[in-house]
Amino acid sequence: MQKALKKSYKFTIRTASYVTIIATVLMALFLNAFHTIDWEFLIFPFACFLVCFVVIQYRIERFIYRRIKRIYDDLTLLESTDLRQQPITTDMTTLTKEIDKYARDKKLEIETLKVREEYRKEFLGNVSHELKTPLFTVQGYIETLLDGAMNDEKIRKKYLSRASKGVERLTYILKDLDMITKLEVGDLSLNIEKFDVVELIQNIFDLFEMKASKKNITLTFDTDYPQPIYVNADRERIQQIVSNLVVNSIKYGSEHGTTEVSIENLIKNKVIVRVTDNGEGIAQEHLSRLFERFYRVDKSGSRKEGGSGLGLSIVKHIIEAHNEKIYVESEPGVGSEFSFTLEKAK
Template sequence: MSIRKKLLLSNFGMVFIPAVLVILCGMLLYGLFEQNFRDKGGDYGYGTTKPDGASIHEVTGRMETLFAGIRFMLQYEPAKLADPVFLREMDERLDGLKAGLVVMKDGVPTFVSSYVSDVDTNELPMIHGKRKFGKGESGLSLRTGERSYAVERMEGSYPDGSRTSVYLLTDMSPFSALLPKVLPLAAGTLLLILVLTNGVLTFVVSRSFIKPLYALKQAAERIKDGNLDHELKLPGRKDEFAELGGAFEEMRIRLKQSIGLQLQYEENRKELLSNISHDLKTPITAIKGCVEGVLDGIADSAEKRDKYMRMIYRKATDMDRQIDELFLFSKLDLKRVPFHFEKLELVGYLSEHVEELKLQPGGGDRVVTLETEGLERVYVQGDREKLHRVIQNIVDNSMKYADKSPRRLAFALAVSGGEAVVRVSDNGSGIEADALPHIFERFYRADPSRTDSGGGSGLGLAIVKQIVEEHGGRIWAESVVGEGTTVGFALPLTQSERKVDGI
């Protein structure tokens, strides 16, 4: 449940639950009051003197019936209100209900019930009611000594034209005495209900907030202390805290990966500097040796000096190539090399490269072939210049370790699984199985003893891998020692080419 729904339900509960509890408590108090009323035969001012077990509703009904009869007499038979027999009968009935009747004619009392004999009749004409009905008023009250009365006043006239006023007085003293006791109890009960409801709901809702916040705080403190292995768990939650916890956990994982990657980069940087130092030191040492030979007069003939100069030039060329490859690899690694992708047709593109390789100088004993499996046109999105670098680096690496004559290079192009697959196979010495997974790593050489003679930087295949992956492709190698090596790479076909291929 979301936090918003919890807060809405909590606010609704703080209103609804106290209201229900107050109603239930009211019903309970009313039931106790009603039971006492029945047990005591109406000692609370509304009952009857007979212990007949009448309820408050029953007694109130009797009084309403009696009062209605008096109103009827006042309106239709006012002469009855001057009949002593009728008045005595009415007095007896009212006395049983702890009520009384006062009849005035032209402002002078003509009948006063015995139950209300202590009332000062001169005060009755001076009280005013809150609600009028017909020719009368209700909601009047009068206090005399220790008694309180609820008063209902009705106006009428006798047959001789004189004005009459009838006052119905109901004793409210027991209720008035009970009210100061009931009100504090009701107010205290209401306050207790509000406090308990608010406290329980606040505890339940706040606990559901505080617990995940505390877990988040602990996790943040662990991250602050450098501990990125502690997993944040908020089981069973499906609210905003679960989303926050998920985002926090993802942040922790990414931060851990980022720091791990940063450490790996730092380690790679140190290794890179070490390898650069080693690879550049070798040709520099050779150049220094040649220069010293010339300066010391060892090269005392034109032929020796020419030999030394050629060696210096070759070593300087190797250094220049290593620096260029290192610069290119660094830019590729930092994603700073721009790629210019275009729709490239691979059959023609590979054919051009095969012809170029056949015409290169020094390729007299080299045999280069291309197999396209009958494909006429295969389209990929590629950068011509960068793919040329890929093919050239693979070929250079193959020719570097060629130990048979003729040196064979077999290019093969196929389409499979929505990819254009290019394979370049040679008949060289091959690569050991334990070294094969590492040949695309920078500065890795399968045969370290041949570093100097090979003249390589150890970055050729690492650059190939970077370029192929930037094209969204993949690269791999297969080799059999003594028979040769195959380097393959796959590039995604264009969308139109995939549809033609049925993929």
Template sequence: MKIKNFLLFSILLSFVLVACINAAIIFFMYNTLEKVNINALLLFSGILFILLSIILNSGINNYINYRIDKIYNQVNSLKKRRISRINVNADEFDFLARDILKYSYKKKREISKLNYRENYRRDFLGNVAHELKTPLFTVQGYLLTLIEGAAENREIREKYLKRANLAIERLSEIVSDLDLITKLETNGLKLKMDTFNILKVIQKVFDLLEMQAKKKNIKLTLDKFYDIPEFVLADETKMEQVLINLVMNSIKYGKVGGTTIVSVDYEDEDKLIVKVTDNGEGVAEADVPRLFERFYRVDKSRSRDQGGSGLGLAIVKHIIEAHEQTIDVTSTVGQGSTFYFTLEKA
């Protein structure tokens, strides 16, 4: 039976104890042939009942509070804050249960986050080691071959030195991107906000990547002719880097003879939305949510052959979020992908 109020419990217990004491007194006086004074017995019973009720209620409250304080002291040592002492009744016990359950749930969530971060850290370190190991071993292999005598052959020497230089460039690119993404994550990279024409930046990116696109016969184009400029408020250098990474990504994973189309449209009266669309191999639905993770590759062996540090999309996401804007992607296997992000209108 659930006791709703400890005062009621104290009264009932006092009544039972007084009844037992009275029964014992009457029984004793009956055996000793003493006359029972009813008035005195009633007065004694009343006084005893009141005293027992007060003592029992106070004792139960003190004991329960003592036990609860011990529980809260243990919880407080972890919560780093004090919880006020409570007056004991069933409602406060419900409060205690809810508070401890809430605290337990919070700690479970913290443990889950710590486990996730630990797994993320382990994966990140493993990925960094793997990405650095490949170009390092490549350079080491070519240099050892040259040291063992291949350097005497001029043709082999030049070929191996060029390959070693390419591996060092890849290594330098990985280190540079790691440094950049670390600065982005720690707010160490400051944005230089300015007003500029985003269409002009897109055309500049097309000019920079024209040679890479021609190697796969990929056409870089805008979705339409824009007769007026589209001014935005952002860091122009960082936006150029975002577009370079997205367009380069579309070239790497685009099909030979394909197209990369960039469009600029109105998200609302305060924002523009920039889309980079290709008709390449696309990405499976299960891989889409992880595309912006550091070093994540859909097809690890093939992606590594394409070059790059594996940090491009992660850097893009950090730059866009540093502008307090959003970026997302839609993709269909065999049909291509569309990366789109918002920018503040100037």
């Protein structure tokens, strides 16, 4: 504010000086023409300067300050917190910088809101699609049964079985939505314990061996791990993560392909688990959004592979709940690698 006042006084002094010089010259010419100039005339410039200084400074404070304050008030209506907290200045340079900064901040805020709004619309559309498909399936089978098909025992059993699968899919989606909501608000507690991650992965291989064999996919480690590798984490959640990644590698893996898991020492107290396949791969433009809820690389709408569309998002949130990181690398036609870190147990 002091700097602003100094600039204001500087402007006033210059303006008053110009007016005083002009007025003094004119007065001197007038007196020289019609009267005699004496020593008392020397009082005029000083008096003129003081009067001009007071009048001009007063007008600046009353006229310019009032209008600048109106600009601040208008910006205050737009909830500019930064400007409200600053003193009002008559310095045009400072004011211009403040308004430019305000405009840039608002532009960034608007762009962020547009991105969020687009994401919200897409998310609601995905939720609607994911719930609509099994709902319509169940509704169709039940209406067919009510229209008379229930009298045929064979058709009744077949349609009820399909309707049951639709209900299971709905339950699966709602269960995943509930879990991801708890993860996002930090309401899901973790049971941290020490366990052998090699044994856990081997159990998952055994669990999905039949599923992998249908596509002739081999589930294997990159090398033998004769010694256990202990980590500190929630065993159930880590099993969920690895299961999800292995199932995805089977779903999108190539016939006669391989799903390989490796465990490496990253630093002194960290290990990194990598799940690699030689499947169809993922294009680069999809990688940044791969962990979003309901985001699917395949936009055709096909749901032949099943799943809720929330698996990778849940994986990311579980990893982040452990204060760890997850990474993905992929190349179309070559394959994908998902990796995540864990705390190594002592």
